Structure formats: structure tokens, C-alpha cells
Amino acid sequence: MEILVLIVHVLLAAAIIGLVLLQQGKGAEAGASFGAGASQTVFGSTGNTGFMVKITALVAAILFATSFALAYFAKERAMSVSEVGIPSLQVIESAAERAQELPALEIPRSTSSGAASSDIPTAD
Template sequence: METLVLIVHVLLAAGIIALVLLQQGKGAEAGASFGAGASQTVFGSSGSTSFLARITGLLATGLFVTSFMLAMVAKDKANAVSDAGIPAAELIESSAAEAQEPELPALEAEKAPAPESDIPTAD
């Protein structure tokens, strides 16, 4: 379920990016006075502005809903970890500790005499 929501979320984000790039800026209507009439547009005499704006709004709403759903899934996963009795901070520390090499056992000190040194001493 989470994977499906994530895929839809990414597709909605890509759709919003594409629609925003397709929309014309505010100064684009100035060309209509030079013979580019609105009667030749695909979306009718009002142009594509209202159509693309509506679709962008719908995709933005969908993106908001999927973001909310993904946040709820993340919260449920965090609660599942804490319900197991493992705080999230300890879980991270324990996984980092497992990745490190284990400590070597300490050698027992032998009762051997200290080796003689080559450094002369002042007597």
C-alpha cells in the first residue's frame, strides 16, 4: 500500500511540474492584439489558462492527500518500533554498534619481569 501511494505521489509531482511549465505567463496575452486570435485555440475562446489551472489545482490536491497518507504511514511505523519497547534512538545506536568490529578481549597481564631497556639511566 505504501509503495502504491509513493508511486502516485511521484507521478502527481511530475504532473504538476509539467502543467506549470505548460502554462503561459501573464504577458502572453499581449500577442492577441497582433492577430493571434483566441478562435484558433484548442481549449476554446477563453484559452487554456482556466483548464490548465483547474487541472493543476486537482493535482495539487492529490499531492497534498498523498503527502498526508505518507506521513500517517511513517507515524505508524514509528509507533510500531516504540511499541516493541525499542526507542528509536537506541535502535539507531544498536544498528551502528553492530556495524562496528567487536572489541578484542583484553590480554591477561603476565607476571614476567619488565624487559631491560637500552636507554641508559642516570645513577
């Protein structure tokens, strides 16, 4: 089911790109007022503007629906992996247990001048 939704999603994305590219810009309507022959179009005297806008809106709505479906599938997959695999809480607890098993670092003792002997310079 997820593969089918993904294929439909990709096809809808390509369709919406094509529909947007096929539409005329706002400046294209200025030529129609000077007798560019807009009354002889296939879609009527208003041209294809209303038709293309409605189809684009429909494709965009379906694209959003497939986006939500893919997000739902991704959430379900993440939930099933966390139940089967190692949950993050167990990883944190095991790291805390291993940290207690590590040997403690020894703090260098101070020298006669009162400063700790180390390779790190100090500001005096």
C-alpha cells in the same frame, strides 16, 4: 499500500511540474489583444488558461492528500518501531544506571600555595 501511495505521489509531482511548465505566463496574453489568433485554439477563445488552471489545482489537491497519507504511514511506522524496539525512555534510564557504576573522578588536592595542581592554567 504505502508503496502504491508513494508511486502515485511521485507521478503527481512530475505531473504538476509538467502542468506548470505547459502553462503560459501573464505576458503571453498581451499578444492575443493584437490578433494573435487566440480565437482558433482547441480550448476555445479564452485559450487553455481555465482548463490548465483547473487541472493543476486538482493535481495539487491530490498531491497534498498523498502527502498526508505518507505522513500518516511514517507516523505509524515510527510508533510500531518504538513499541517493538527499545523505547527512548529505557535508553535514558540505562545510561543513568551505567553512570552510577562508573568510578568517581578524584579532585586534586591543593598545594601549599592554595592552588590545585593541574595542567590547566589559572588566571591570577
